[in-house]
Amino acid sequence: MEKLISKLKILAEGAKYDVSCSSSGVERKNKGKIGNSRSFGICHTWSSDGRCISLLKVLMSNNCIYDCTYCINRNSNDIERASFLPEEIAKITYEFYRRNYIEGLFLSSAVDKTPDYTTEKICKSLEILRFKYGFSGYIHVKGIPNTSKDLMSKIGFLADRLSINIELPSKKSLKLLAPQKSTKNLLLPMKNLNNQIMENKEENSRYKTSKKFLPAGQTTQMIVGATQDSDYQLLKTSQNLYDRFNLKRVFYSAYIPVVQNSLLPAVNTKPPLKREHRLYQADWLLRFYKFRADELLSETNRNFDLQFDPKINWALNNIHLFPKEVNKVSYKELLRIPGIGPKSAQRIVKERNFFKIKYDNLKKMGVVLKRAKYFLTCDGRYFGGIEVNPEIIKYKLGEDDKDRQLSFF
Amino acid sequence: MDYLYDGTYKGLMTALYINYKYKKTTGIFTKNLYQKSMISDYKIVKSNEEFSKKMEEFISDVISKSALKLIYYAYLSKEANKEDFILKFIDLGLKKGNITQLYSHEDTLPIQKIYDKVSKEKHRFLGILRFKDLNGILFANISPDNDIVELIMPHFVDRFKSENFIIFDDKRFKAGIYNKNQWYITNINEKFYSKFSDVEEKYEAMWKEYFKSISIEDRKNLKSQFQFVPARYRKNITEFIK
Numbered sequence: 323m324e325k326l327i328s329k330l331k332i333l334a335e336g337a338k339y340d341v342s343c344s345s346s347g348v349e350r351k352n353k354g355k356i357g358n359s360r361s362f363g364i365c366h367t368w369s370s371d372g373r374c375i376s377l378l379k380v381l382m383s384n385n386c387i388y389d390c391t392y393c394i395n396r397n398s399n400d401i402e403r404a405s406f407l408p409e410e411i412a413k414i415t416y417e418f419y420r421r422n423y424i425e426g427l428f429l430s431s432a433v434d435k436t437p438d439y440t441t442e443k444i445c446k447s448l449e450i451l452r453f454k455y456g457f458s459g460y461i462h463v464k465g466i467p468n469t470s471k472d473l474m475s476k477i478g479f480l481a482d483r484l485s486i487n488i489e490l491p492s493k494k495s496l497k498l499l500a501p502q503k504s505t506k507n508l509l510l511p512m513k514n515l516n517n518q519i520m521e522n523k524e525e526n527s528r529y530k531t532s533k534k535f536l537p538a539g540q541t542t543q544m545i546v547g548a549t550q551d552s553d554y555q556l557l558k559t560s561q562n563l564y565d566r567f568n569l570k571r572v573f574y575s576a577y578i579p580v581v582q583n584s585l586l587p588a589v590n591t592k593p594p595l596k597r598e599h600r601l602y603q604a605d606w607l608l609r610f611y612k613f614r615a616d617e618l619l620s621e622t623n624r625n626f627d628l629q630f631d632p633k634i635n636w637a638l639n640n641i642h643l644f645p646k647e648v649n650k651v652s653y654k655e656l657l658r659i660p661g662i663g664p665k666s667a668q669r670i671v672k673e674r675n676f677f678k679i680k681y682d683n684l685k686k687m688g689v690v691l692k693r694a695k696y697f698l699t700c701d702g703r704y705f706g707g708i709e710v711n712p713e714i715i716k717y718k719l720g721e722d723d724k725d726r727q728l729s730f731f
Numbered sequence: 732m733d734y735l736y737d738g739t740y741k742g743l744m745t746a747l748y749i750n751y752k753y754k755k756t757t758g759i760f761t762k763n764l765y766q767k768s769m770i771s772d773y774k775i776v777k778s779n780e781e782f783s784k785k786m787e788e789f790i791s792d793v794i795s796k797s798a799l800k801l802i803y804y805a806y807l808s809k810e811a812n813k814e815d816f817i818l819k820f821i822d823l824g825l826k827k828g829n830i831t832q833l834y835s836h837e838d839t840l841p842i843q844k845i846y847d848k849v850s851k852e853k854h855r856f857l858g859i860l861r862f863k864d865l866n867g868i869l870f871a872n873i874s875p876d877n878d879i880v881e882l883i884m885p886h887f888v889d890r891f892k893s894e895n896f897i898i899f900d901d902k903r904f905k906a907g908i909y910n911k912n913q914w915y916i917t918n919i920n921e922k923f924y925s926k927f928s929d930v931e932e933k934y935e936a937m938w939k940e941y942f943k944s945i946s947i948e949d950r951k952n953l954k955s956q957f958q959f960v961p962a963r964y965r966k967n968i969t970e971f972i973k
Contacts, residue, residue: 323933327940334944355893360886365959366858367970369946372955376858379945414937420869420894421862422887423938423969456893578949593949672832686835 330414332404336384336395337430340487340543341573345376345425345460347538348482355456357419357426359482364425377428377462378418382406382443386432390500392489392548394580395432405434408447416455426460426482427451437468441477448480460538465515467507474511475535478518483538483570486512491559495549498585515540516567539570546601547594548577548586552624554615557604561615564608571609574601600626607632610664611657630719634660637697638712644697645704649679661694681705692722733773735762740806743814744783746776747821751789759814794824797831804849805842807878816841853882859960860887861969862896864931869896872967880907881916888914935969942970 346363365374381395383405389396415427429447434440444463451457463477465486478484488508490496496503515536522535542563544556560572576593579586604626607613611633618632619625627635637644637660646659648670656667666688673679673687681700685691696706696715708714734749736742738761750756757771765773790799802820805813823838824830833839852875860883862869869891873880880900884907887896891909898907899919906919965971 323937327937330937331940331944334941338945338947352889352892356891358886358890360857362854364854364858367942367968368956368959369942370953370956371947371950372952372959373947373950374959375942375945378941417934418938420864420891421934421938421969422858422860422871425858459890576950578947595950669834673834673836676827676830676833677836683835686840 326410326414329404329406329410330380332402333381333384333406334379336381336432337379337428339394339575339578340379340428340430340464341373341575342462342485342541342543342571343374343376343379343428344571345462347570348460350458350537352458353532354452354458356416357457357459359426359458359460366422366424376425377460378415378424378426379428379430380406380411382411382429382431382440382447383434384432385434387435388433388500388502390489390502391581391583391585392499392545392577396581399581406447408443408450411447412450412455412457415451416457419457419459426462428462428464430464431466433466437466438470438473440466441469441473445473445477445480448477452480462538465511467503467511469511471511471514474515475518478515478535479533481536483541484515484536485541485543487543488559488563489543489545490549491544491551491555492549495551499548512540512542512563512567512569519568539568541569541571541573543573543575545577546574546598552619553597553601553604553626554619554621554624556601557608557615557619560605561608572605574598574605596628597626600628600632604632607636612654630716631660633658634693634719638716641710641712645699645706645710646697647699647702648684649674649701659694659697661690661692661697663688693719733757733765733771734759735765735773735775736760737762737778739778740803741780741783742776742778743806743817744786745779746814747817748779748782748786748789749776750818751786751821752782756818759818761814790821790824793828794821795829795831798824798829801831801842801846804846804882807882808845808849809877810841810845812841813845816845849877849879849882852877853879855964856883857886859964859968860898861967863927864934865927867895869894871896871898873898873900874902874963874967875900876963878903878905880905883907884909884914884916939970 344363346361348359349361350359352358363376365376367375369375384395385403385405386395386397389398411429418424429444431440431444448461461481462483462485463481465474465484467486486508490499493505496505519536519539526534544559546556563569563572576595576598577587578593579589579591582589604618607618608615618636626632646655648656653667653671656662656670657664669687670679673683678701684700696710708718734746734756736746736759743759746759762775787799790802802817805817819838820842823836830839834843856873856875856879860871860873862871880898884898887898888909893911895911896909900906901922904919905916907914907916960968960971
């Protein structure tokens, strides 16, 4: 047991820089002995960095044949090494799950010996969990680049979600920091898996076979701030992945320097958390607000403003579209107003059927008036109190920020 | 006249039925929390299966099925004036129809907000509830703000269908019990004290170690952690118990 705890410590340590921990995307009743899955995902706890813990996130092994510069597990790094046996992983997952500590397993690995050897071991763990323990809960698996296609397919029928991390959004950066990875060996498996997911969906709709292939789809992750790549490049890459491979999500990870290397930011550099936050906001705009990357950034405006969020920035750059009348414009247009989100927009649309919406109602519906008031009219009246002019609005919004910061002291 | 009910859902529905079918009330209250006063007269309403069923049907037909769900959640909330909010909500529904579509109206907003709160707590407990293995029976102690045991039972019954388990609400002395076959809610008069096995301690230790290892020091943010896991919940969550 002691030994197992220290192994778990080492292999959790090695997995924690992977951001994704979500357990969403599949609604499944308990088909085995234990476990089910809820489409909305369930967070079980939050660590002291404020991140949600939903899945037991561990590595199969941190022995790595590669030497990717940015990675804590690279073979030239002098750290403690450990590997789990498949039975150990399955048992810990099962026992944690029974106590409702977790929603399932997120199994990743360094590349131990060969990609196929590593994936075989992952596969074995899942088989024990699914068949011996009758586990019907959520499983997310990391795809190891260069794994054979057959093995990947096998994994696809055992796991709910698979992710292959792109890590860097350009060929140039990959070549520099992770020469073993290439855009081709990252994107090709994503494409293949997407085709299989589509085929499986089609089959399921026709024959109602119970075998589902990656029902919660694929995700990926990119590092922010390890290289010179711009926000525009990152967001364009995300947009492409959503469009072409139907990715469920792209995660962004502010780079935390774990090694001293001339190619990378110095070890005491603070992780660019604000920038990461802006990218998440923009990504949200792509997925839930139907924005396109090109609307938010361009070749001449390549990085997000750290002071104002991407939606406000977009609105200020397109001020000719405002103010919008909340009693008239469509749901899609409501979503474009800063301070209005999907929930409040839906409430507005429903409530308009009963009554004309007054300014007082908006706050109760969850609209953030501090931002929204400059961009809308309510029954023809404008409540911003100033001219609809981007410079003046910027100044006003900035003042609000200042007030907020001062009130901390 | 004020109507006093026994605190059960059936009792509340009976009181509502009498209000709409026979005589308008000045207010509905639970019997044991009622403050008698000089001015108002009161009447004790006895729970009635048939009246309660009829009232539920009435709400479903005249307003909507989802309105009934909102009212049920409001009933389970800790909100002091919930009966009053429910009366106003139904009154408006009788005039306007399916008012679950209305959010910010003064007679729907309290119910909508309470519904959001109770739903949020229900969802939260699907995650933060912790079982301990008590020699083969899983046991969870919870102290939720609202009376959510019956809302979370179906989720755990499906998830742990091959286990025996008890979810005990130590604020209300009420437990949800599942015996691999069916589940039910029952009142329990005293708290549970039981020794757990050595294996239990080992898995707890392992989980706590994992919980520490997964955090990233450079991103430390205790304020955000407190927002997600408020202090009042922590006494029942394994990894927060020292």
